[in-house]
Amino acid sequence: MTNSNTFQAEKINQHIVQWLHDYAINAKVKGFVVGISGGIDSALTSTLCAQTGLPTLCIEMPIHQAESHVNRANEHIDQLKKRFPNVFNERADLTPVFENFKNQVPSSENESVLNLSLANTRARLRMTTLYYFAGLNGFLVAGTGNKVEDFGVGFFTKYGDGGVDISPIADLVKSEVRLLATYLQVPESILKAKPTDGLFGDERSDEDQIGANYDELEWAMKQIDQGKTSADFSGREAEVFKIFRRLNRVNQHKMNPIPICKIPDNLK
Template sequence: MNTEKVAKHIIQWLKEYAENAKVKGFVVGVSGGIDSALTSTLCAETGLPTLCVEMPIHQAESQVSRAEEHIKQLKERFTNVSDVRVDLTTTFETFKTAVPTIDDKAKVDLSLANTRARLRMSSLYYLAGINNFLVAGTGNKVEDFGVGFYTKYGDGGVDLSPIADLMKSEVYELAAFLGVPNSIQKAQPTDGLFGDSRTDEDQLGASYDELEWAMKMQEKGKTLDEFEGRKQEVYKIYTRLNAINQHKMLPIPVCEIPNELK
């Protein structure tokens, strides 16, 4: 990948989209992870106002410190960058007391994890609304179109997706080129939605490098019986996640009423 040309292309695309939409700038949720760090840097590079938003909910200190380091660095490099902290912990705890629960802890934990993402989405759109900004998505190609590793109407609820055509490896390559802090480049990817130390690989069962490989194999029309050992296991993981998460990747189904019934 020609990192310099790709960076310039995305930056110009962001700038033109914002200008055509007649908005002033961008709002980005910054988590301390590589995807949000790259996205916020690309938005900052446009020269348009870029609001970086921290939204902790019982967040691990390591994630908070990385996010703060990144935002501090961005503000030193770009005069168009500002930041705000919206602590949603109390809101999240209030929500938990307002909804019914069940005995299935796994289902409850997953639903609450997705609730965290949806509270953050609502906060980003509030800030976008009062500032006339666009919400910039932080999903990459493997997450958004491969395994569907995001929350529907949570971090998947955005106005535009500047890095969604980049594989995770390309995200790292571009982040290094644009000077994202080393602490973020070296950190294990995590969605931080469960309030513990689990990584994306822990949840997915495969690394992003493995999932990229599987995504490319699927695009080539490969089948499961063409692989053995770990490759077969990874391909099975990828194709299963890709299948069960199609509801996130496809348009919302609409029940069309036949004309003769109207």
């Protein structure tokens, strides 16, 4: 877990904002679009984009969303619009789209497989929506994944929330996200909320799904970087280390480039 006394929030904030601004200008795009979930990652990402001075479109995309998530998303968007005149918002209720999709595809008797497939479908419908708005406005889709999610345990949907143009906070672990979000005055309700992907329409948290919280996952990620193995730990530490290693292994397909079948020159 990052030490708040050594975390240079102001300088890191300035660095990311400048990076976002320069990237957009060099890419000759007009601004950014960010999906707002009511969670800390999307709140931080949208606040960083807003600081560039470029148009920043915040989009809510509820699909049977828990009311608490919707309330936090609205609170953040309202606050951000008051602070930054370049921020505007849209709401695309994807619940009817999702229900229509379910009616057009076969179901499954394997409930766990079915629920996971539908959860990933929610994320992919949202990605499609973000790119629709990005295309209309000439914007970039800004990703909201942090370092533990994107490069540690692969806790994201391939071509869902993993389908983005740029990733401004993907080199920040979750404790650093919290510190920077606190510095940028993200609403307290979001800072205190349990992290959740919101893909199941209930209040289950990321920790409920993963089996470890982000502080524990950060710890495990650091141990692996230092060359530690499971033999170095016991009890809860050994359990968390095992969870991290397993998820990191099975989700490599999300973190690595798409495999390409190379054709030998003598066959072309």
